[in-house]
Amino acid sequence: GLAGTDKEGGAVEIEITRQGGVPLWMMAEVSGGPDTPPNVSDTAAYKSVAKAWLDGHGYTNMEATYAQYYAGTAVLNFAPVQDDVILYSDLIKVYVGREACTVIGMDATNYLFSHVQRELPEVMLEESEARYCVSDGLEILSVRLALIPKTALTEVLCFEYKGTCMGASFIVYINARTGAEEDIFEIIDSEDGQLVV
Numbered sequence: 001g002l003a004g005t006d007k008e009g010g011a012v013e014i015e016i017t018r019q020g021g022v023p024l025w026m027m028a029e030v031s032g033g034p035d036t037p038p039n040v041s042d043t044a045a046y047k048s049v050a051k052a053w054l055d056g057h058g059y060t061n062m063e064a065t066y067a068q069y070y071a072g073t074a075v076l077n078f079a080p081v082q083d084d085v086i087l088y089s090d091l092i093k094v095y096v097g098r099e100a101c102t103v104i105g106m107d108a109t110n111y112l113f114s115h116v117q118r119e120l121p122e123v124m125l126e127e128s129e130a131r132y133c134v135s136d137g138l139e140i141l142s143v144r145l146a147l148i149p150k151t152a153l154t155e156v157l158c159f160e161y162k163g164t165c166m167g168a169s170f171i172v173y174i175n176a177r178t179g180a181e182e183d184i185f186e187i188i189d190s191e192d193g194q195l196v197v
Contacts, residue, residue: 024112027095027105038069038098045101046074050094053103054078059092059111066187074098080111082118085145089155090115120147121157124177130159133179134172138163148173148183156182 038046047064054062062078063086069075074096080087095105127143134140138161146160158173169187174180 024109025105025107028097038074042098043067043074046096046098047076049101050076050078050096050103053094053106054092059108062092065091069098072098073104080115083120085120085147085157086160087115087118087147089147089149118147121177123157125159125179127159130174130176130179131161133174133181134161134163135165137165138170138172139165145176146173150182158182162187 046067051062051064054060059078059080061081063081065077065079065086065088067074067076076094076096078092078094080090090111092111093107094103096102097104123145131140131143140161140163142162144160146158147155148158148160150156156173157176159176161172161174163170163172169189171183171185171187172181173183175182
């Protein structure tokens with residue numbers, strides 16, 4: 001671990017990996033900041049700053065997934081993409097100071113312990129076939145392939161369906177090989193960001 005100061009003189013703690021020399025974890029002090037809900041343009045700015053920081057520190061091909069907000073901080077979750085498949089086991093959290101819109105911290109523990117170039121399973125179903133396995137009540141807004149963790153040691157390739165049903169937002173994961181429903185989550189939007197339950 002390393003300690004130092006940022007350009008404003010605040011304390012910063014950093015841990016660097018032994019292999020590769022990339023940041024594993026860092027956090028700078030942040031004081032206060034806005035406690036108002038962020039708007040769409042705020043969120044876009046936080047994601048852009050976080051993505052540029054990741055690219056500049058060797059974490060490339062990452063995509064923002066969801067965000068949570070605290071008084072002075074936005075916490076953005078990023079996952080790598082391989083062959084257009086998002087890898088949810090390999091998340092990186094990036095902390096952005098909301099007032100200055102700058103990166104103040106990150107945690108790449110999950111990424112560095114589980115990220116490898118994967119030999120992805122073959123998709124056995126057409127997307128149109130998998131769609132039949134989704135409830136008719138879900139108005140589908142987007143679909144993509146995702147590799148999701150099932151246990152600490154297993155992952156499943158799925159079609160990820162995002163949509164709405166009776167005013168609520170959901171994500172449904174349909175196994176891309178068998179058509180089985182692997183998981184379903186409700187997305188709750190609040191002033192503090194998105195909660196996946």
